Amino acid sequence: MQMTNRSLTRTTPEQLGIAAKQVIAFLDDVGKHKSELHSFMLLRHGQVAAEDWWAPYAPELPHMLFSLSKSFTSTAIGMAVHEGIITLDDAVVSFFPDDLPGDVPEHLGAMQIRHLLMMGTGHDEDTMDALIAAEDGHWVRAFLELPVPHEPGTHFLYNTGATYMLSAILQKASGQSLMDYLTPRLFKPLGIENPTWDTCPRGINTGGYGLNITTEDIAKLGQLYLQRGLWNGVRIMDEEWVHEATRKQISNGDGGDSDWAQGYGYQFWRCRHGIYRGDGAFGQFCLVMPEQDAVIAITSGTGDMQAIMNSVWDHLLPGFLPEPIAEDESSVALGECLAKLHLEVPKLGSKSMLEAQISGTRYEIEQDRTEEAPFPLKNLCIKFDKDRARLDFKLESEDSITLGREHWLTESTVTIEGKDTRTAGSFTWKSQDELILTLQAIETPFCITLELHFVDDAVTIHSSYNVGWDKVVTVHGKAVN
Structure with missing residues (x-):
């Protein structure tokens, strides 16, 4: 294995015994199923065999991990156990004597x-x-006040609040936040630069979500586990922890074809095929x-995660061969395929006579349904140019984004829910009076589509997300200048 702290070594699929035609088949299959991948990185024997990003996503950009953050939290707990800071038998209540209910059930x-690690807390x-809803922002106390109807360890329930409690326990026991604890022990040794992690109102890292890192950083964690805790010949994690964290600790279903029913470890899911x-x-x-000595890192914006895994099992698994192979015509085809990967920009009609009339007009949005909208506009103004436009708008504060005319522009950083998020934008005309704006938040899975219908001095806006928001919300606005 050859790697540096900052980056993994690149080579060809054939040198690592991977059939390029199977990688092409995987990419074709995720496209056929309309699985919106944002990045893909395939490692074998510690080296990168294939990788690419669907433009406007790019290698240097971090991506929201959501619950993939949990595996990093588990890693921190394993390190703390190895250092003797905590043990797995420690009672959760022992860390928070001042926050317990009067009578501890x-x-x-x-x-x-x-039990926190295996998602066997006993909650229903x-x-x-409930933690987020706590009016005083005291998530630990809110967790400890909730009923626990089942005996811990006997009932699997996926429970993000449990992972937050692991972060809170680590901070209590070590005197460091989860981020601060992992920085010298994991992030720096692996060359994971500039990670960010959300915190609760009291400054504790959220643990179960909120970590933002690059695709290659995701792959590095997988490679560390594949190497059973070794990195560049140095032991980063205890080997026994790797075994315990990734084996089945609790049943979560009856197996079958679902990769959510193969058993759960310590913040890791068991899959079919020994993965x-x-x-x-x-x-x-x-x-x-492990059987293939391989790691796959993927970021995406899809509502069907099982379909992506099925594509991996059906097409990539058969491509792993025991020895290096010769390049063939599919090797060239794979390079061409990877070079063309991009998210399609809506192209319905490049121009409208209405542009000159509405350009620079500010529209105030009626507030009756604004709070229901996934993109709660208070006002907006569009200024058109030859091959681009600028959307000025207000959510919590005034903001703007540049939009390419039927192509992506990636010049903007937009503040959404208090976070600065790099955003690619494009626009197209569905008809002479119907304008489509596409805002792709390229450090997240999310794409916002705004359909604007102009009639006289009024605008009707239909707003929707690609994932995570299953309804279209309609609001209305009036020209004010």
Whole structure:
């Protein structure tokens, strides 16, 4: 294995015994199923065999991991156990004596760190909503106040609040936040630069979500686990922890064809074919394939994560061969295929006579349904130029984004829900009075589509997301200048 701290070594699929035609078949299949991949990186024997990003996504951009963050939290807990800071048998309540309910229920008192790790806390529903709803922002106390109807360790329930509690426990036991703890132990040794992680109102890293890193950084975590905790010959993690974290710790279903029913470890899912993974909502994956000595990192914006895994099993798995192979015509074809990957820009009609009339006009949005909208505009103004436009708008504050005329422009950073997010924009005309704006937040899975219908001095706006928001919200606005 050859790698540096900053980047993994690149080579060809054939040198690593991977058939290029199978990689092409995988890419064709995810396209056929309309799985919106944003990036893909395939490693074998510690080297990158194939990689690419669907423009306007790019290698240097971090991507929201959602629940794939959990596997990094698990890694921190494993390191803390190895250092003797905590043990898996420690009772959760022992870390928070000042935040406990008056009488500690039996099941809450029996809950241990291992139960948080295996999603076997005994709760009946994910606790995360209750934590976020806590008016005083005290997520730990909110967790400890919830009923625990089942004996810990006997009932699997995917529970993001449990992972937050792992972060809170680590901070309590080590005196460092999860981010600060992992920086010298994981991020720096692996060359993971500039990671960011959300925090709760009291400054504790969210643990179960909120980590933002690049695709290559995801692949590095998978490679570390594949190497059973070694990195460049140095032990980063205890080998026994790797085994325990990635084996089945609790049953989560009856197996079958679902990769959510093969068993759960310590913040890792078991998969079919002897594979395990960390994953996050809308298709963020770190697939570790011990039998093939391979790792696959994927980011995407999809509502069907199983379809992506099925494409991996059906097309990439048969492509792993025991020895290097000769290049053939499919080797050239793969390079051409990867070079062309991009997200399609809507192209319905490049211009409208209406542009001159509405350019620079500000529209105030009626507020009756604004809060329901996925993109809650308060006002907007579009200024058209030859091959681009600028959308000025207000959400929480005034902002703007440049839009390419039927092509992506990636010049803008937009503040959405308090976060600065790099955003690619494009526009096209559906008809002479119907304008389509596409805003692709390229550090996230999300794409916002705004359909604007202009009639006289009024505009009707239909707003929708590609994933995570299953309805179209319609609002109305009036010209004010």
